[in-house]
Amino acid sequence: MKIDGVPHRSIQAEDGAILILDQTLLPWRVEWLRIANAGAAAQAIRSMQVRGAPLIGAVAAYGLALALRDDPAALEPVAAMLGETRPTAINLRWALGRMLTVLRPLPEATRAARAWAEAGAIAEDDVATCRAIGAHGLPLIEAIAAGKPGRPVNILTHCNTGWIATVDFGTALSVVYQAHDAGIPVHVWVDETRPRNQGALLTAWELGAHGVPHTVIADNAGGHLMQHGEVDIVLVGTDRVTRRGDVANKIGTYLKALAAHDNNVPFWVALPHSTLDWAVADGVSEIPIEDRGEAEVTHTTGLLPDGTPGSIRTAAPGSPARNPGFDVTPARLVTGIITERGRCAASEVGLLGLYPERALAA
Numbered sequence: 001m002k003i004d005g006v007p008h009r010s011i012q013a014e015d016g017a018i019l020i021l022d023q024t025l026l027p028w029r030v031e032w033l034r035i036a037n038a039g040a041a042a043q044a045i046r047s048m049q050v051r052g053a054p055l056i057g058a059v060a061a062y063g064l065a066l067a068l069r070d071d072p073a074a075l076e077p078v079a080a081m082l083g084e085t086r087p088t089a090i091n092l093r094w095a096l097g098r099m100l101t102v103l104r105p106l107p108e109a110t111r112a113a114r115a116w117a118e119a120g121a122i123a124e125d126d127v128a129t130c131r132a133i134g135a136h137g138l139p140l141i142e143a144i145a146a147g148k149p150g151r152p153v154n155i156l157t158h159c160n161t162g163w164i165a166t167v168d169f170g171t172a173l174s175v176v177y178q179a180h181d182a183g184i185p186v187h188v189w190v191d192e193t194r195p196r197n198q199g200a201l202l203t204a205w206e207l208g209a210h211g212v213p214h215t216v217i218a219d220n221a222g223g224h225l226m227q228h229g230e231v232d233i234v235l236v237g238t239d240r241v242t243r244r245g246d247v248a249n250k251i252g253t254y255l256k257a258l259a260a261h262d263n264n265v266p267f268w269v270a271l272p273h274s275t276l277d278w279a280v281a282d283g284v285s286e287i288p289i290e291d292r293g294e295a296e297v298t299h300t301t302g303l304l305p306d307g308t309p310g311s312i313r314t315a316a317p318g319s320p321a322r323n324p325g326f327d328v329t330p331a332r333l334v335t336g337i338i339t340e341r342g343r344c345a346a347s348e349v350g351l352l353g354l355y356p357e358r359a360l361a362a
């Protein structure tokens with residue numbers, strides 16, 4: 001996607017390093033950060049300089065490749081270290097698992113070059129996958145648009161599922177971009193997505209840069225808008241989907257699904273194959289939920305009155321806070337799932353219909 005008209009991907013591979021867009025500085029500053037070793041990759045993931053389930057998988061893969069250049073024997077410990085940086089997004093473990101499967105059988109002397117190539121393949125896979133997700137979601141938007149000629153399709157989204165959360169294009173926002181680029185009038189309600197405000201900061205920046213009409217709303221506004229017929233569809237991404245179709249995503253997604261269910265608003269989830277966790281059935285009891293600590297709740301970041309980015313405390317002094325980073329929306333509240341292979345019901349039967357090789361593997 002483009003920044004100021006110039007095409008970019010969210011990871012750029014150079015000789016001996018990668019460049020990542022530092023998301024903790026957006027939308028105030030566009031800065032590329034050079035990552036030259038596994039420790040820096042891990043820190044970028046932990047600090048959320050890179051974030052979004054598919055992107056952290058790709059960065060972890062490159063981090064492992066960088067480590068093997070320094071020490072080809074470091075495969076297992078570095079993979080374990082990178083795998084512990086964030087707990088909920090399965091894409092991280094998927095990418096590292098794919099790297100380990102390829103690299104373990106190889107002689108140490110050949111691992112670094114192969115690892116770099118495999119990390120590149122993971123990144124390319126993500127680009128093609130996200131483009132296909134957009135194409136498979138597009139008919140949903142076309143169908144809604146056909147029912148309200150001349151009026152925009154109102155899409156509500158949560159967190160950031162755009163090109164900066166993936167290597168390119170995004171997941172749920174890939175659908176939005178393809179609809180917009182196809183000339184369908186769309187308007188996006190952007191949940192601010194407290195506590196880190198990925199919606200207000202990142203999604204709004206992305207949509208604005210692409211010229212997609214949007215409005216930032218407080219997280220609590222969605223239910224009201226749905227009651228008044230102002231939301232045609234909810235489109236979100238996810239960090240892990242169980243084989244039964246339960247969906248882990250940014251905290252607050254579950255409440256949007258409940259409101260959508262109560263108001264007969266379709267609630268669709270867009271994801272790449274790397275977000276499917278076939279080993280897990282029940283999302284609520286089995287998916288680990290990241291706890292990011294109190295500071296993100298007690299404080300808010302933004303532009304200070306002097307125009308510099310900064311953080312202010314917004315909670316009463318001394319009050320404790322709790323900060324679960326994700327929640328799980330049960331499959332029964334999900335209208336359907338969009339992947340690079342098509343659309344399906346949020347169920348084991350639906351998912352196996354798109355990925356029949358998983359049934360054979362089981």
Ligand SMILES: CSC[C@@H](O)[C@@H](O)C(=O)COP(=O)(O)O
Nearest residue numbers: 051052053159161165237238250
């Ligand atoms: C692009 S996939 C969507 C998810 O990764 C996204 O919705 C999300 O919850 C990201 O959370 P984050 O904590 O910002 O990494």
